[in-house]
Amino acid sequence: MVLALSACTLGPNYHDAPPTAQNTLHAGVFARTPEQGVSTAPGVARWWTELGDPELDSLIETALANNPDIRAAEARLRASRASLTKAQDNALPKVAANAAALRTQRPSELDTLGSGPLKLYTAGFDATWEIDLFGGTRRAIEAAGAQAQSVEANLADTHVSLAAEIAQAYVELRAQQQRAVIAHQSAEYEEQILTLTQQRRARGTASDADVERSRTQVGTTRASLTPIDADVGESLDRLAVLCGLEPGALDARLSKAGPLPTLPATVAIGDPAALLKRRPDIRAAERKLASSTAQIGENEADYFPKLTLLGDLGFSASTPGGLFRRSNSSWIGVPYLSWNVFDFGRTRAAVRNAEAQRDEAVANYQGTVLGALRDADTALSHYGHQRDNVAQLRDVEASADRSAALMNQRYRAGASSMIDWLDTERTRLSAQQNTLNGQAQLVEDFVSIQKSLGLGWEAASK
Numbered sequence: 001m002v003l004a005l006s007a008c009t010l011g012p013n014y015h016d017a018p019p020t021a022q023n024t025l026h027a028g029v030f031a032r033t034p035e036q037g038v039s040t041a042p043g044v045a046r047w048w049t050e051l052g053d054p055e056l057d058s059l060i061e062t063a064l065a066n067n068p069d070i071r072a073a074e075a076r077l078r079a080s081r082a083s084l085t086k087a088q089d090n091a092l093p094k095v096a097a098n099a100a101a102l103r104t105q106r107p108s109e110l111d112t113l114g115s116g117p118l119k120l121y122t123a124g125f126d127a128t129w130e131i132d133l134f135g136g137t138r139r140a141i142e143a144a145g146a147q148a149q150s151v152e153a154n155l156a157d158t159h160v161s162l163a164a165e166i167a168q169a170y171v172e173l174r175a176q177q178q179r180a181v182i183a184h185q186s187a188e189y190e191e192q193i194l195t196l197t198q199q200r201r202a203r204g205t206a207s208d209a210d211v212e213r214s215r216t217q218v219g220t221t222r223a224s225l226t227p228i229d230a231d232v233g234e235s236l237d238r239l240a241v242l243c244g245l246e247p248g249a250l251d252a253r254l255s256k257a258g259p260l261p262t263l264p265a266t267v268a269i270g271d272p273a274a275l276l277k278r279r280p281d282i283r284a285a286e287r288k289l290a291s292s293t294a295q296i297g298e299n300e301a302d303y304f305p306k307l308t309l310l311g312d313l314g315f316s317a318s319t320p321g322g323l324f325r326r327s328n329s330s331w332i333g334v335p336y337l338s339w340n341v342f343d344f345g346r347t348r349a350a351v352r353n354a355e356a357q358r359d360e361a362v363a364n365y366q367g368t369v370l371g372a373l374r375d376a377d378t379a380l381s382h383y384g385h386q387r388d389n390v391a392q393l394r395d396v397e398a399s400a401d402r403s404a405a406l407m408n409q410r411y412r413a414g415a416s417s418m419i420d421w422l423d424t425e426r427t428r429l430s431a432q433q434n435t436l437n438g439q440a441q442l443v444e445d446f447v448s449i450q451k452s453l454g455l456g457w458e459a460a461s462k
Contacts, residue, residue: 009135010304011297014142017286018362020369024272032377033269034384041268043278045458047450048167051261051443055254059243060166066244067162073155080144080151087144091137093129093309098122121323124314131309136301143294150287156457157280164451166242168444170261173235175440177257179433180228186429187221193422194218200419260439263446267383269453275376276369279454285368289361296358299350305339375452383445390438393431400424400431 024031029040044050048060064070102120132138194214200206236254237247276282311333317323340347404424411421450456 009138009297010300011135011139012293014146014290014293017289017365020366021272021373024373025276028271028273030269030272030373030376030380032381032384034380034387037265037384037387038267038269038380040271042270042274043268043450043453043455045455047455048163050264051167051446053170053261055258056167056170056261059170059239060163062243062245063162063166064159067242068244069158070155070162073151073158077148077151077155080148084141084144084148087137087141091132091141093127095125095127097125099124119318120316121318121320122314122316123323124312126312127310129309131307133307134301134304136298139294139297139301143291143298146287146291146294150284150291153280153284153287155280157284157454159457160280160451160454162242163456164447166239167261167447167450169235169238169242171440171443171447173232173239173254174258174260175436176228176231176235178260178436180225180232181257182429182433182436183221183225183228186426186433187218187225189422189426189429190214190218190221193419193426196417196419196422260436261443263443267446267449269376269380269449272373272376275372275453279372280457281454282365282368282372285361285365289358289365292354292358292361296351296354299347299354302340302343302347302350305337308336308338310334310336372452372454376449379445379448379452383442383449386438386442386445390435390442393435393438397428397431397435400428404428 048056100120100122102118102122104118130137194211194217197206197211197214201208201211232255236250239254240247240249243250270278311331313329313331315323315325315329317325317328322328404421404427407416407421407424410416
């Protein structure tokens with residue numbers, strides 16, 4: 001009967017997460033997939049290597065190895081696995097050993113066996129084993145195992161977020177450095193325009209208002225350099241801390257202006273079904289649901305009796321040499337049955353609490369899935385529109401380049417003034433900066449796609 005009962009496991013059996021976003025999964029494509037620039041090929045785990053920037057590759061690898069958030073997540077994983085081991089050990093017998101040496105002096109009036117101290121040596125072993133009649137312990141092990149898997153998924157999600165944050169910070173740094181270069185060039189052109197305007201004013205061909213307008217433009221451009229330099233320093237410190245380094249540790253390495261990372265011609269995005277399997281936060285939510293489901297059976301087992309096997313083996317003697325003689329041994333073995341018959345609804349309340357937590361986990365899982373699909377659609381939509389925007393900005397820049405080249409020819413031929421030429425150069429730099437801003441945003445949108453797809457953790461978790 002005991003063996004038959006121990007095969008019973010109370011509570012609902014967990015099979016799989018509830019179906020969510022079935023229309024999207026049936027369609028097999030994301031709702032906001034751009035018409036060009038993407039493919040349904042599986043995404044690349046180490047996506048940052050597609051940007052062709054060895055410096056970025058090195059920063060991400062350093063961060064994944066040294067970032068404090070990663071180490072904290074790894075510690076949480078070790079703790080959860082230790083909790084699983086503890087739950088598994090609860091299904092095994094518990095054995096304890098004890099030993100004692102007693103020496104006492106009795107009053108002479110009470111000593112009928114002769115004067116002198118009384119000596120007593122004891123040693124023993126006792127064991128207890130709670131038979132898992134209704135599967136409460138098995139459900140506890142199941143819940144702890146699912147919780148450990150959820151924490152492991154959270155570690156992978158930390159990898160995903162960290163890689164994306166490093167890439168975005170690096171893109172911002174390179175964009176800021178390029179903006180500073182363009183701003184310096186623009187300031188030089190504007191100072192030349194100011195000088196020429198002052199010369200024209202001295203000859204009476206320009207007014208004081210023209211001079212002040214040029215001087216204001218120079219001051220405005222020069223003033224814009226200060227916040228750019230401050231932003232560069234902030235980005236350098238942000239990257240250093242993300243890499244687990246002290247602020248300023250990357251200054252010598254990254255202070256020199258560098259180009260933006262180069263985007264691949266086509267971005268592999270896979271399909272919604274692959275996203276649901278790959279995103280760590282979805283996996284974590286699904287494992288939390290499995291753990292919550294198992295906890296229902298763990299609490300339902302408290303409705304029924306608990307059977308514990310008790311055993312004790314002891315030895316006692318007046319001398320150490322006779323301690324383990326068979327004649328000095330004693331033992332006891334007994335099954336112990338306990339049943340909390342009248343708990344005044346405590347068990348029922350615990351079961352209802354577990355069921356409510358399971359329902360909450362279901363809702364959280366569904367919300368996580370919908371949020372993941374929304375993230376992917378938003379990132380893909382931004383990438384597609386920004387890709388078109390960058391194409392337009394490049395056309396504007398090309399037109400500004402042609403205009404500057406034609407104006408340069410006219411100036412050299414004496415058909416236009418230097419001020420006209422410098423003004424077209426300033427316009428060209430403005431178009432160049434707009435294109436730079438658009439390209440930087442496009443790279444950041446590419447990073448957002450990789451994060452929304454849950455990429456960036458497989459290689460790091462090996």
